[in-house]
Amino acid sequence: xxxxxxxxxxxxxxxxxxxxxxxxxxxxxxxxxxxxxxxxxxxxxxxxxxxxxxxxxxxxxxxxxxxxxxxxxxxxxxxxxxxxxxxxxxxxxxxxxxxxxxxxxxxxxxxxxxxxxxxxxxxxxxxxxxxxxxxxxxxxxxxxxxxxxxxxxxxxxxxxxxxxxxxxxxxxx
Amino acid sequence: xxxxxxxxxxxxxxxxxxxxxxxxxxxxxxxxxxxxxxxxxxxxxxxxxxxxxxxxxxxxxxxxxxxxxxxxxxxxxxxxxxxxxxxxxxxxxxxxxxxxxxxxxxxxxxxxxxxxxxxxxxxxxxxxxxxxxxxxxxxxxxxxxxxxxxxxxxxxxxxxxxxxxxxxxxxxxxxxxxxxxxxxxxxxxxxxxxxxxxxxxxxxxxxxxxxxxxxxxxxxxxxxxxxxxxxxxxxxxxxxxxxxxxxxxxxxxxxxxxxxxxxxxxxxxxxxxxxxxx
Numbered sequence: 001x002x003x004x005x006x007x008x009x010x011x012x013x014x015x016x017x018x019x020x021x022x023x024x025x026x027x028x029x030x031x032x033x034x035x036x037x038x039x040x041x042x043x044x045x046x047x048x049x050x051x052x053x054x055x056x057x058x059x060x061x062x063x064x065x066x067x068x069x070x071x072x073x074x075x076x077x078x079x080x081x082x083x084x085x086x087x088x089x090x091x092x093x094x095x096x097x098x099x100x101x102x103x104x105x106x107x108x109x110x111x112x113x114x115x116x117x118x119x120x121x122x123x124x125x126x127x128x129x130x131x132x133x134x135x136x137x138x139x140x141x142x143x144x145x146x147x148x149x150x151x152x153x154x155x156x157x158x159x160x161x162x163x164x165x166x167x168x169x170x171x172x173x
Numbered sequence: 174x175x176x177x178x179x180x181x182x183x184x185x186x187x188x189x190x191x192x193x194x195x196x197x198x199x200x201x202x203x204x205x206x207x208x209x210x211x212x213x214x215x216x217x218x219x220x221x222x223x224x225x226x227x228x229x230x231x232x233x234x235x236x237x238x239x240x241x242x243x244x245x246x247x248x249x250x251x252x253x254x255x256x257x258x259x260x261x262x263x264x265x266x267x268x269x270x271x272x273x274x275x276x277x278x279x280x281x282x283x284x285x286x287x288x289x290x291x292x293x294x295x296x297x298x299x300x301x302x303x304x305x306x307x308x309x310x311x312x313x314x315x316x317x318x319x320x321x322x323x324x325x326x327x328x329x330x331x332x333x334x335x336x337x338x339x340x341x342x343x344x345x346x347x348x349x350x351x352x353x354x355x356x357x358x359x360x361x362x363x364x365x366x367x368x369x370x371x372x373x374x375x376x377x378x379x380x381x382x383x384x385x386x387x388x389x390x391x392x393x394x395x396x397x398x399x400x401x402x403x404x405x406x407x408x409x410x411x412x413x414x415x416x417x418x419x420x421x422x423x424x425x426x427x428x429x430x431x432x433x434x435x436x437x438x439x440x441x442x443x444x445x446x447x448x449x450x451x
Contacts (some may be wrong), residue, residue, distance in 0.1 A: 026186065033193040074397060075185075075211045076361035083355040092354075092382070092389050094198040169197070169308065169383050 003079045004124035013069040013121065013130045014061060017137065019078065020085040020117070021058035024110065026049045027088045031103075038096035040163075046103045053144070054087070064133075086113035097163050104152040107147060115141035181294065181313030185210040190240045199296070201353030202232050204301050207269065208356045208377075209239065209297070211441055212363035223266045226255040228275035231306045232279075232299035232379065235270050249279030252287040252296065259292050261440040263433055266367060266369055267294040274304045274312040277334050281313070288372055289345035291432040295366045295373040298336060299353075301381035309384035338413045340374040341406060347373035348409070348425040350418075353380065354392040358421065371431045372405055386395070391419070398422040 001042035007013045035044035079088065087110045094106070118138035125131045187208040196202050211222060223241035227233035229248035236243035242265075246254045276284055276298045287296065302319075304310040310322050311329045314336060318328040340348050347369040351359035359377060366373035378395065380388035398416075402423040403409050408438040411427035 026207075031198065032199045035198065037195050038198065047281050074215055074361070076357040078357070080357075091203055092199050092380075092392075095382070096198050096252060098198075169420075 007125035014065040025054035025085040111145040185214040186196040199382035203358040204353035207357035212358035223348040228271040232271040232272040252283040273314040277313040285343040346371035349423040
């Protein structure tokens, strides 16, 4: 049975949704911090903004859940396809020399995965109310994706180049 | 101060400090921090009942990044410090963390004796098979033919330690291996390790993106152990030696009385002072 087919009611669906947004926010915060430390303030600010949006979305979902008792699920009992929620950025995809454009590309990939996650549930969940809400969330993720595309278009083209570090941490022979 | 029972449950992020980690972007150690904080939140351990003791190295900085009692100690001596703390304060949950160099080279002697002593603590070795903080030299877990360091241009020529097998031989009563590419799976292992009564050893495969970029491929090779944990040492040894070091999960767990000097009561600082008075 797929994860989507296990979405039998709103409580379990919202439990997954809240954690997905919260973990996305946490990861963006982590990436913002590490970019701050590595003196990449523009990318740090970008990740900080992305964390803010994820947190707003998490808050919105929590408000929708206020009258429901969400199941308590241990982090390892969530059945995410890749071990982590689909909207969480892959930490292996970042480096200290990344630019805003690359950071936004990463964010777009995350939003795309989040969209796909909800889209599958909107088709396959056994509960009609879950399917309806999942379709709504999928549309929202698509809107986020569109906004990111627009945001990225506003970045000057010369920022596409990778910054140069004359003193990199490793000099392989 | 509100009693622990009166406080709302802590979330994983409540166990993180406000200090920004200096680890490189993409470092596996971030996932260890995440796993530790998730494990502590799941176990609902009050922050003032947990201590994080570390040595020296990139990973050992984790003491500063957690919001529990912490001691960033001397290179390789984290286990000695932790043993002293546990002897004096058996009521604390003692976590010890460091890297493969800190724990298996500089601290190698402490490691084997901590295993056989079997004090009730959890030791996490973030294993990236390299000394990262000093810019990429071979460690005791580096493959013999790794030739990317100027210090070992033709490789070390020395077989690496198998940390889990070493722990088994030395007498650890809980042995597991986790992977930072699966922070939630690692958190689950840490919960079991912390709950185990005795010395728990957790090897966390933690890629170093800067000095061992090829380790970013580990994700393709890591998988769970095919068998459940065993309490039979010979069987665990057989499995460990047949494995390529990329299998994760709890490998071995057995019951053996944890060593606790003083009968498990917190020590009286005045008495200690009197004993050492000249």
